[in-house]
Amino acid sequence: MIKLYGVKPSNYYGLVKAILLEKGLEFEEVPQMPSQEEDYLIKSPMGKMPAIEVDGTFLSESMAIALWANRVQPEPPLLPADPMEAAKVLELSCHIKLDVELVARRCLPEAFFSQPVSDEVKQSTEADLEKGMKAVARLFKGDPYAAGSDFTLADLYTFYTFSLSSGIIQTVFGKDLLDGYPQIAEVMARLAERPSIAQVEAEKAT
Ligand SMILES: N[C@@H](CCC(=O)N[C@@H](CS)C(=O)NCC(=O)O)C(=O)O
Structure with missing residues (x-):
């Protein structure tokens, strides 16, 4: 097991x-x-x-x-059978993870643990996030899933990255990270209904 x-x-x-x-x-x-x-x-x-x-x-x-x-x-499958389509899913997942999640995470200590981060860190977070969000938006399909017609690994990175990152950005900057990115917000709402994700979220409280 x-x-x-x-x-x-x-x-x-x-x-x-x-x-x-x-x-x-x-x-x-x-x-x-x-x-x-x-x-x-x-x-x-x-x-x-x-x-x-x-x-x-x-x-x-x-x-x-x-x-x-x-x-x-x-x-x-979490990846398409076609090698290039599979690589594109991984490319999107990497940008979500490295250029959004890891950037927003710099401000996690202030958002969740009342440990203030410096203005310098906040400025670099905002600047790098803007770049990262634009990069993700270039690759993000959202019709109806992150990478296109099928549910893939990119949807899992989408859900678990944006749920954390949006919370951090809202708390520290008072901004909606997905403002201007309705296609990502729509996919997030769709993914929240998916049985695997709904079960994980429901069991967080147990
Ligand atoms: N790159 C890792 C990241 C895992 C990660 O950041 N985990 C966090 C919790 S969500 C952690 O353990 N943080 C504690 C630490 O950074 O020491 C992955 O993709 O699994």
């Missing part, structure tokens, strides 16, 4: 849990906070959550876990 390490409020934990649910893979949730203890670093080398354990092998990084899950359980 797969073990999923992490805690339910984490967006990346939610993303990986949704993947396991999408794939119908059985798993056990093992509560684990991020940690720099050796015991956890062997599971997740940066001490971040989530990580999974499969037959004694540990695997971290949501993208690596997603690609593994897609190989062991091909249905339903």
Whole structure:
């Protein structure tokens, strides 16, 4: 049985849990906070959550876990069969993750932990986010899913990135990150209804 390490409020934990649910893979949730203890670093080398354990092998990084899950359980596919279409889904996922999520995350300490971040960090966050959002919008299809007609890995990165990032930006800057990006907001609303995602969100409170 797969073990999923992490805690339910984490967006990346939610993303990986949704993947396991999408794939119908059985798993056990093992509560684990991020940690720099050796015991956890062997599971997740940066001490971040989530990580999974499969037959004694540990695997971290949501993208690596997603690609593994897609190989062991091909249905339903998280990537199109066509190599270039699959690469385009990964390209969009990377921009969402690296140029939106990781940028917004710079202000997470102020948004969620009352630890003020400097004006310099706020300025660079706003400038880099503007660039990142424009990059994502160039690739984002939204008809009806992030990368086009089918649900893919890019939808999972969309949901779990924008739910966290929008909260951070609203709290720290009093702005709606998706203002001017209605196609992303529409996909977010659609994804919230998807059974795997709805289950992850409902179980956050348990
Ligand atoms: N690149 C990682 C990011 C995972 C991540 O940032 N996890 C957060 C929780 S949502 C974490 O463990 N943060 C603690 C830390 O940075 O030490 C992935 O895609 O899985």
